[in-house]
Amino acid sequence: MNNRILSLCSLALLGLLIVSCKSNSDAAQKCAPESPGKHTKVAFVTNNASDYWTIARKGVEKADCELGDVDVEFKLPGEGTASEQKRIIDDLVSTGIGGIAMSPVDPDNQTQLINDTAKKALVITQDSDAPKSDRALYIGTDNVAAGRQAGELVKEALPNGGKIMVFVGKSDARNAAERYQGLKEALQGSKVEIIDIRTDDTDRARAKTNAADTLVKYSDIAALVGLWSYNGPAILNAVKDAGKVGQVKIICFDEEDETLAGVKDGAIFATVVQQPYEFGYQSVKLMAQILKGDRSAIPANKQINVPTLVIKKDSVEEFTKKINALRGRG
Numbered sequence: 236m237n238n239r240i241l242s243l244c245s246l247a248l249l250g251l252l253i254v255s256c257k258s259n260s261d262a263a264q265k266c267a268p269e270s271p272g273k274h275t276k277v278a279f280v281t282n283n284a285s286d287y288w289t290i291a292r293k294g295v296e297k298a299d300c301e302l303g304d305v306d307v308e309f310k311l312p313g314e315g316t317a318s319e320q321k322r323i324i325d326d327l328v329s330t331g332i333g334g335i336a337m338s339p340v341d342p343d344n345q346t347q348l349i350n351d352t353a354k355k356a357l358v359i360t361q362d363s364d365a366p367k368s369d370r371a372l373y374i375g376t377d378n379v380a381a382g383r384q385a386g387e388l389v390k391e392a393l394p395n396g397g398k399i400m401v402f403v404g405k406s407d408a409r410n411a412a413e414r415y416q417g418l419k420e421a422l423q424g425s426k427v428e429i430i431d432i433r434t435d436d437t438d439r440a441r442a443k444t445n446a447a448d449t450l451v452k453y454s455d456i457a458a459l460v461g462l463w464s465y466n467g468p469a470i471l472n473a474v475k476d477a478g479k480v481g482q483v484k485i486i487c488f489d490e491e492d493e494t495l496a497g498v499k500d501g502a503i504f505a506t507v508v509q510q511p512y513e514f515g516y517q518s519v520k521l522m523a524q525i526l527k528g529d530r531s532a533i534p535a536n537k538q539i540n541v542p543t544l545v546i547k548k549d550s551v552e553e554f555t556k557k558i559n560a561l562r563g564r565g
Contacts, residue, residue: 266300266301266303267300267301267302267303268303269303269304274304274305274306275304275305275306275333275334275522275523275526275527276305276306276307276308276330276331276332276333276334277305277306277307277308277332277333277334277335277336277357277519277522277523277526278307278308278309278310278327278332278334278335278336279291279292279295279307279308279309279310279335279336279337279361279515279518279519280310280312280320280323280324280327280335280336280337280338281310281311281312281338281362282312282315282320282337282338282339282340282362282363282408283311283312283315283340283404283437284311284312284313284315285437285463285464285465285491286464286491286492287464287465287489287490287491287511288311288511289562290490290511290512290515290558290561290562291362291511291512291514291515292309292515293512293515293561293562293563294511294512294513294514294515294516294517294518294519295307295309295515295516295518295519296515297512297515297516298515298516298517298518298519298520298523299519301520302519302520302523304523305519305523307519308327308332310323310327312340314437315340315404315436315437316340317339317340317341317344317345320337320339320340320345321345321348324337324348324352327356328352328355328356332356333356333357333522333526334356334357334358334359334522334523334525334526335352335356335357335358335359336359336360336361336374336514336518336519336522337349337358337359337360337361338360338361338362338363338375339360339363339364339365339408339409340363340405340408341405341407341408342360342363342364342365342366342367342368342407342408342409343365343367343407344407345365345368346365346367346368349365349368349369349370350368350369353368353369353370353371357371357522357525357526358370358371359371359372359373359374359518359521359522360372360373360374360375361373361374361375361514361515361518362375362376362410362509362511362514363375363408363409363410364409364410364538365409366409366537370537371525371533371537372521372533372534372537372538372539373537373538373539374513374514374517374518374521374539374541375410375509375514375539375540375541376410376509376540376541376543377540377542377543378409378410378413378414378417379413379414379416379417379420380417380540380543381413381414381417381488381507381509381543382413382414382415382416382417382418382419382420382421382462383417383418383420383421384417384421384507384543384545385414385417385418385421385460385462385486385488385507386417386418386419386420386421386422387421388486388504388505388507388545389418389421389422389427389458389460389484389486390421390422390425390427391504392458392484392486392504392505393426393427393457393458393484395426396425396426396427396428396457397426397427397428397455397456397457397458398427398428398430398453398455398456398457399427399428399429399430399456399457399458399459399460400429400430400431400432400433400446400449400453400456400459400460401415401418401429401431401432401433401460401461401462402432402433402434402435402442402445402446402459402460402461402462402463402466402469402470403415403432403433403434403435403461403462403463403466404434404435404436404437404442404463404465404466405434405436405437406432406434411462411463414462414488415432415462418460418462427457427458430449430453430456433445433446433449435466435469437463437465439465439468439469442461442465442466442469442470443469443470443472443473444473445469446459446469446470446473446474447473447476447477449473450473450474450477450479450483451477456483457483457484458483458484458485458486458504459473459474459483459484459485459486460485460486460487461485461486461487461488462487462488463488463489464488464489464490464491464494465491466487466488467485467487467488467489467491467493467494467497467503467506468491468493468494468497470485470487471485471493471494471497471502471503472493474502475502480502481501481502484504485497485502485503485504486503486504486505486506486507487503487506487507488506488507488508488509489506489507489508489509490506490508490546490554490555490558494506495546495551495554495555495558498546498547498548498551499548499551499552499555501548504547505545505546505547506545506546507543507544507545507546508543508544508545508546508554509541509543510541510542510543512561513541514541517539517541521533521539
């Protein structure tokens with residue numbers, strides 16, 4: 236896809252987001268009356284405590300508001316480990332939870348957990364998938380496509396090619412692996428060389444250290460690419476400390492405050508943003524629908540993909556206003 240078409244697609248998606256934000260804001264206080272009958276209990280479980288999930292929580296709360304007969308729990312694993320996620324899920328199951336929407340930290344090694352849980356409750360995946368498991372469906376980003384989107388941005392930022400390093404929390408998380416796959420596909424045949432991928436186990440300090448060490452070890456590094464939300468700010472701070480803003484291009488994911496500020500001042504070339512609000516909103520709505528016996532919303536491929544969009548300097552201000560509205564910042 237050429238840059239002009241990519242830009243037009245991004246603007247169209249941004250327009251859809253703006254309309255969605257306005258609609259969600261207008262309806263924020265119009266909650267359904269609480270049903271006196273039996274409530275369906277569901278939970279939304281994240282894979283870490285990143286600010287990224289603040290927006291997903293707004294979507295969860297909106298769905299909870301609209302459904303008068305559903306009780307929703309929102310769970311943030313502070314450590315971002317598979318063991319902590321298991322403990323949370325086991326606790327939820329022990330309380331008789333009806334449905335769980337989870338973002339698996341380590342899908343391959345959590346398949347058995349998901350299968351065991353699916354025997355006792357409805358399980359869907361969101362943000363990160365576990366397609367080999369017995370989950371009912373996945374709601375989230377087509378991460379291979381998002382990775383290709385990031386790859387196109389790298390080529391745009393480095394028209395003459397160059398060496399790049401990639402950063403992520405856990406390379407075996409499915410969303411990370413798929414984004415990396417898409418990135419490599421987009422860069423195949425170009426003059427861009429991926430040196431390696433560095434992981435940080437969702438440790439922000441380590442994420443910055445990884446970027447700083449790369450800048451020292453590879454004096455000719457041309458760009459740094461962050462695949463998870465906090466990698467953008469970590470890379471940005473390392474580049475600033477090294478005095479290489481503008482010299483080393485940054486392409487990242489998601490919409491943390493520092494990331495958007497970096498895009499606005501030109502330190503970050505672009506960020507590929509998801510729509511976590513929709514992950515939260517659609518997960519709760521669909522779990523409630525399925526638990527009431529209606530499985531018609533489950534696609535044949537058991538995937539509901541929420542499109543991503545590219546935010547660059549020319550669109551960051553409008554996007555920031557809308558995303559801050561979702562965060563409740565007015």
